[in-house]
Amino acid sequence: MNKRSGTESKKKIINAALKVFTEHGYKGASMRMIAGAADISVGGLYLYFDNKEDLYLTLMKETFSDFTQKVSSALKDTRTSSEAFNLFITLYLNNAKEHRGLILIQGREHKFTFGMDIKRRFFIHQRGAIEEIIQRGIKSGEFRKCNVKEASKIIFCVLRGFILSLIVEPAALFSPEECSNLILKGLLKNNSETALGETNGS
Amino acid sequence: MNKRSGTESKKKIINAALKVFTEHGYKGASMRMIAGAADISVGGLYLYFDNKEDLYLTLMKETFSDFTQKVSSALKDTRTSSEAFNLFITLYLNNAKEHRGLILIQGREHKFTFGMDIKRRFFIHQRGAIEEIIQRGIKSGEFRKCNVKEASKIIFCVLRGFILSLIVEPAALFSPEECSNLILKGLLKNNSETALGETNGS
Amino acid sequence: MNKRSGTESKKKIINAALKVFTEHGYKGASMRMIAGAADISVGGLYLYFDNKEDLYLTLMKETFSDFTQKVSSALKDTRTSSEAFNLFITLYLNNAKEHRGLILIQGREHKFTFGMDIKRRFFIHQRGAIEEIIQRGIKSGEFRKCNVKEASKIIFCVLRGFILSLIVEPAALFSPEECSNLILKGLLKNNSETALGETNGS
Amino acid sequence: MNKRSGTESKKKIINAALKVFTEHGYKGASMRMIAGAADISVGGLYLYFDNKEDLYLTLMKETFSDFTQKVSSALKDTRTSSEAFNLFITLYLNNAKEHRGLILIQGREHKFTFGMDIKRRFFIHQRGAIEEIIQRGIKSGEFRKCNVKEASKIIFCVLRGFILSLIVEPAALFSPEECSNLILKGLLKNNSETALGETNGS
DNA sequence: GATGAATGAGTCTTCATTCAT
C-alpha cells in the first residue's frame, strides 16, 4: 500500500526493468523479477504498462531518448570537433557498457524483429549526430575531407564491434580510449598513420 | 513413422535447431519448434540429445568445428597473404551471415554465461588464425610491420561490428568487400592512405 | 477466480493432496489430480508449495503433528493405563484407516527413502508414547513387569500388521477392538491366557 | 540379435522385472529399465507381454506360484507341526525380505486395486496352508485347541507387521526367530507364558 | 492506486507403446 505518484512508480519500474532485461534478456526476464526489483506488486506493473512487450518497448524509447538528450546537451559545451567526437564516443561506449549492449543485441527473440523499428530510428539518429560532427569538423578545417556518410557508417561499425567485444570476450580488448583514438586518427588532418599501422609509417 | 538412420536424424535435428535457435534465441526457441523444423516428434529430440542445453551446446561445437575445418582447408590453396586474408574475412562474414550471428550474440540468457567457454575457445582459435596470416604476411614482406596481437584484436572488433550491423540494420552497411579492403589497407605495405581517408589525403 | 485467504487455500490443498496421495501413491498422484481435488488451478499449487516433493513432505509433517497433538490431548483425560492404552490403539488405528496407511507404506519410490526421516521420527515418537503408557501401567501395578522396549516394538509390529491387513484384505480381519484386547491381554496382570489361546487354558 | 528360446527370454524378463519393480515400485519402474536389466530390447518386452500391467500381473502370478510350490514341497519333509510351522514362517519372511514386500505393499497406484485379486488369492491360499498346519498340530496334540481361523488371521497380521517393520524401520526390530517363537508360544501346549510376558509369569 | 492470489496455456522432459527393418 505504498503511496507514490503515478509517474514516480512508472520511473521506478522502468529503471528496474532496464536492469532486469539487461541482465537476463527479454525472455529470461520475468514480470515477477521486474516487479520485485521495482518494489511493486506484480499487478502494479499492469497499471502502467499493457504487457511485457509494451514495457520493453517503452523502456527502450525512454532509454534512447534519455541518451539522445544527454548527448545533445553534452555536445553543446564542446569547442573543437575532436572534443565533440571524443565525447560522443565516450558517452556511447559508456552507455553501452552500462546496459551491456541491451540496445544492440536484445530483441532477436519474439518474431525476430522485436522492437527493431525503435532501434533503427535510434541508430539513424545517432549516426546523424556523428555525421554532423564530422561535417562540422571538415568545415572548420579540423578534419580532412571524406565521404561523410561512409565514414560514419564505418565508425558505427567499429563502435558496435567494440561494444560486442566488451560483452563477448572482455579479456581480449584494447581500451575505449584506444578505440576512440583509432578512429580519430583516420579523421584528423595532420596524421599520416594508418589505423593498423604501429608508428613507423610508410 | 519415418525410419531414418540415427546419424541422419541427428544431422536433421542439428540443422533445424541451428535455424530455430538462430531465429528465436535460446530461450525463444522451444523444443516443439525444433522438432517441427526437424520433422521429428518432440520425444525424438531426446533420443539424440539429453536436453535443450545439450542440444544447443552440441550445435555450437559442431558449427564451430565445421567452420574451423572449412577455413583451414580453404587457406591451404592460397598463395599470397592478401589472398589468405581476404578469404578468411569472406568465409567468416558469410558464415556469420548464414547463422545471423548465432555465434556472436546468443547466450546472454541462462545465467549469463551459457556456452561462453565454447565461444571463447572459438574466438581465440580464429584470432590465432588471423595472427598467423598477418605474421606470415610480415615475414614475406607483403604486410608492413605491426603489433600482430593488437592488430588482430582490432580486426576482430571490426568484423564483429560488421556482422552485428548486418543483423541490426542491414540497410546501413557498406559491402563485405569494402570491409575487407578497409582492413587490408591498414596492413599492406605500400599504402599511405588511412582507413577513413577518402583518397586525396593530406 | 475464486478468492480465498492464503491459509484457507493451503489447507484445501493439503486435504486434497492427502486424499490423492493416499489413493494413488506418490508417483501415481499427479499435480493436476491434486489441483482438481483441491478445486484450484495447477499453478495455484505452486503458490503454496515449491514442488511435488515439498507438498508431500509438508503434508506428512502436518498429518503427523496433527495426530500427535490429538493423541496427547486425548490421553490427558484418561484414568487407568488400560484406558490410555485402548485409546491410543483406537486413535492410531482409526487414523491409519482414514489415510489408508499413507504413513506406513508410501515412499518406496523415488530413490527408495523418500520422506523416510519424517516417518522414522514419527514412529519413534509414537513408540515413545506407548512405552510411557506401559511404564506407567507397570508402576501403578496395573500391568505386569516386562521389557518395555521389546513390548512396545512387538505392539507396533502387530499394529502395523493390522493396518496393512486393513488395506490389503479388509475382509479377512478381526475387529480393532479384538486387536486392542489381544495386545492388552499380554500386558494385564491378572490374566493367564495367552494371545492365541482360546479360553480353556492349558 | 541374441538367439534364445521364447521361454528363456520370458523368464529372463520376469526375473529382471521382479528386481526392478521391487526396487522402484510399479510407477517408478520403466519398461526401458526392465529391458535393460533383462538384456533385451524395449520392443522385445512386447513380444512376451501385452503391456506393463500384463507384465506386472504375470510377474506376481509367477512369483506367487513359485513360492507356493516351494512351500508345499518343503513342508513335505517336516515331521512335527512345530517344525512345519517354523519352516513356513521362515520361508515367508525370507521371501518377503528378498522382494522387499513387493507382495504386500505394491499396487496401490493405478486405480487403487491393481493386481489386488491375485494378491487376495495368494493370501487366502497361504492362510489356508497355515490353518492346515495348525489343524494338524491340534489333532496330533502338539498344539492346544483354539479357533483355527482366528488364530491364522492373527498370525498373518503379525507376519505382515513384521515384514512392514522390516521395510519401514529395520533398526527397530526384533529378530525373525523371535517373531516365530513369539507366535509359536501362543500355540504350543505346554507353555503358560503370554506373548508379551517376560518370564516370571503371573 | 495497489495488491497478490488465481489462472491456464505453454515449457521441458519422460515413457509406454508401435512398427519398419
Add this chain to the structure above:
DNA sequence: GATGAATGAAGACTCATTCAT
C-alpha cells in the same frame, strides 16, 4: 524372434496476465 528409432500423450513446473479486494 528381435531391434531400437519414433511417437505423442502426459507429467512437473513456469509465467504473463487478470481481478476481487
